[in-house]
Amino acid sequence: MCGIAGSWFPEARDDASLHALGARQGEAIAHRGPDDAGTWADPGAGLVLSHRRLSILDLSAEGHQPMLSRDGRWAIIFNGEIYNHGALRAELATLGHGFRGHSDTEVLLSAIAEWGVAESLQKANGMLALAAWDRKQRRLWLARDRMGKKPLYYGFSGDGALVFGSELSALRAHPALEARVDPDSLALLLRLDYIPAPWSILRGVYKLPSGSLLSLDTAALQAGPGSLDPVHSPQRWFDALAAQREAIAHGFAGGDQEALDTLDVLLREATAMRMEADVPLGTFLSGGTDSSLVTAMMQVQSARPVRSFSIGFDNLRHDESAHAARVAAHLGTDHTELRVDGQAALDLVPSLPDIFDEPFADSSQVPTALLCALTRKHVTVALSGDGGDELFFGYSRYARTLRNDAWLRKLPRSMLANRIGEPGEPARMGGLAALRAELRAGDLQGHARNRMTRWRLPEAVVIGAHRRKTAYDDPAALPGVGTPGDALMAMDIACYLPEDILAKVDRASMAASLEARAPLLDWRVASFAWTLPLRMKYRRGELKWLPRQLLLRYLPKALVQHPKTGFGAPVGDWLQGPLRDWAEAQLSETRLREEGHFDPAPIRRTWKAFLDGERKWHTHLWGVLMFQAWRERL
Incomplete structure (x- = not known):
């Protein structure tokens, strides 16, 4: 690295x-x-x-x-x-x-x-x-x-x-x-x-x-x-998309047990390959399915307790450290936990433009950077569970997208034909505006795009901007074979996985001089995952069905059936509280107008609505703030 x-x-x-x-x-x-x-x-x-x-x-x-x-x-x-x-x-x-x-x-x-x-x-x-x-x-x-x-x-x-x-x-x-x-x-x-x-x-x-x-x-x-x-x-x-098409067309001929055994062997081997190093090595352990599975694969192939690392927040909505500790205790790892209060996280915010080098606004950047810094104090290499969600249908938004797409297909064509106007930013607030946005989406790709976007019309905010297509806009990014669920994962593999998830981990780990390795993204594991029918990934409402079944070979049911919390940060609380003055300075009308990148009016309206208590606007504002903080480094 x-x-x-x-x-x-x-x-x-x-x-x-x-x-x-x-x-x-x-x-x-x-x-x-x-x-x-x-x-x-x-x-x-x-x-x-x-x-x-x-x-x-x-x-x-x-x-x-x-x-x-x-x-x-x-x-x-x-x-x-x-x-x-x-x-x-x-x-x-x-x-x-x-x-x-x-x-x-x-x-x-x-x-x-x-x-x-x-x-x-x-x-x-x-x-x-x-x-x-x-x-x-x-x-x-x-x-x-x-x-x-x-x-x-x-x-x-x-x-x-x-x-x-x-x-x-x-x-x-x-x-x-x-x-x-x-x-x-x-x-x-x-x-x-x-x-x-x-x-x-x-x-x-x-x-x-x-x-x-x-x-x-x-x-x-x-x-x-x-x-x-x-x-x-x-x-x-x-060509990942061509590989997915070929794998989907070829399919997996075996049943559940054969799929479990195959994944077990492939993932064990991929993990073992990534355990080779001439320096100390450990693992990130959030307690979720993917990190727990990778940690289990490491521990069963190690002669000594594996070093595992997790992070906990004082904000209980974002804290999974207790569950991670229970997983570590069952597996027998040598576990280290960092407790982070709001101040420690806030102290990191001014460094984010330097850590991520290019403007980046996924709020999980904060705990990721803190976890990497903690881990580097003890080891030089850490294995992660990245890739499991995109390969094995792990996001709840996938299920919501399939639901909305199926619902839309049942509506009369006359209702769809009468869609008028852009839904605009209020679509993020739920209610009728969100309904209009889903009606306007028109197809699976549109519904997926709605799940992935912050500002729905950023070109109305950024001066001189024109819309560029991404995998969520371009029909050529879809496999054209398989199920709608396969298409959702393909879009993320083309865009979200490499440019958000993997970019985040690369910058955060490298800022700490730490190497991060991802066994689930071994290309042989990915190729196998692409052959699997959707029912082996999403069954009776359970996301990531096959990896969860495999994890049951290593952990008791009570530790496997833990709900997915995510790895975010309480950005809304920070902007309402200790970061409010900093944000106000970054978003001042005078500054925005003088710098010439943004139209100040929609940003100021959004900032006021957020301070007045309207929910969710912090996700819009965080992207503007991360750019503003980065621009100061130019």
Whole structure:
């Protein structure tokens, strides 16, 4: 787990200036890799690669990056872990490859030298973002893993260089990068709480989508920004939607018992692979189905008590720590719990723009960041339960969406034909406005979009913004086979999972120099989950049916049938209380007008309605506040 960055100029540059720039870019993401730093330059090509290392495998100097292949043709910077590096090493050894150390980076580099970038990615099982430079062909390859666990940004600077890195801060360290806010992306933030790939908050800077590969030669570099289409230039080396279609069409032929046994074996193996480390390792344990299942899988394969970590709030609506402690006691883990009062959480709020680097407004960012900071005091690697909801139908909003879609299909066509006007922001308040919004949705995708959006019309709030399509708007994002439930999960796997859930965990863990690993997102587990019929995921009103049944092999029924609480934060209480003055300053009409990003009127109306006691508006306001706090760092 590390941080990568680099710059590629369209003309030769002197070695000293390239190394100085690379060091500057690396320093901007030093928190991602405090153990080692390195730069490598190809002056004749105008390229510099920079790396910050968090040492997990092979703590020796043999794991230092940037790393060159034995023949000198390839240079690589790599962020992530290749869990099947042992099997790949053995295969490469039969082909004549030798190894200096035992890092997975060296294995990946040898694989690229043997098979090329795309085929090596297909063979690898892990999480990654990488930049690989082919010195012979003067071609740069940028890649991101199948499910989107590791981030990668790229764009052109004002002096014609292609700049790239794990976080925006690495790109902004390039002195010629223009940091201009993209209003269309800002509207996405207000709509979704995050900005999905391929977009970023900065105009002309993009995120590489999950499972994608971008390859550029010298001609493309010299063509400048016009050579890059962020939607069509990256190529899918792993197409999750196509994989889902194939899995759904193929189906799972066995019954419940066969499905349970298969999931048990796959998840045990995926967990065991992620327990390999040359540093202390633990697990996040919220007490929910997914984290409990991962913790159980770790404990049954460990000779000593696994280190487990949870967080508890003084606000009982958001506190699951007592249940997590009961799960830990039953499994026999070495459990650590952090009790957080409101003040401790509030003290973190000013740091959120630095931790998340790009504006981000999922309120669970607060407990996630606190949990990662706690965990890092004891271990360097932690396993998480991320991915279970999106693979096994774990969100209650899925059930509500199916219900509303079925209800709408029963209404007379004349009623649907008479839908008029936009429902607007009051749709978040329930009642007739919410009913109008559901009538207007018209189809499954519309109902799903209603469940996922904060500001329904953010383009009316962000000055100069236009609406961009996401997986919740584009029919091409739907599998086209299977059930409506499969379609709901597919949309989340395309958008919400990589760009909210995984982005949140990556930034929070990396800010604490902690590596987070997700066994449920092993691509073999995901591929199996996609074959399962919906009745194995959602049965008689029970969400995540199959994982819950599997958990019963490890925990008593009373600990498994605990209701899902979520992992949020009492943002509404904070904004009504100790954060009120801070929020008022951020949302002052004068400031909003002078900065020119928002129309002050709808924001001030929303702020007043919230202070007057209307429910839910804190979710609208938190996105505006997170942008305002981030903008102060520009």
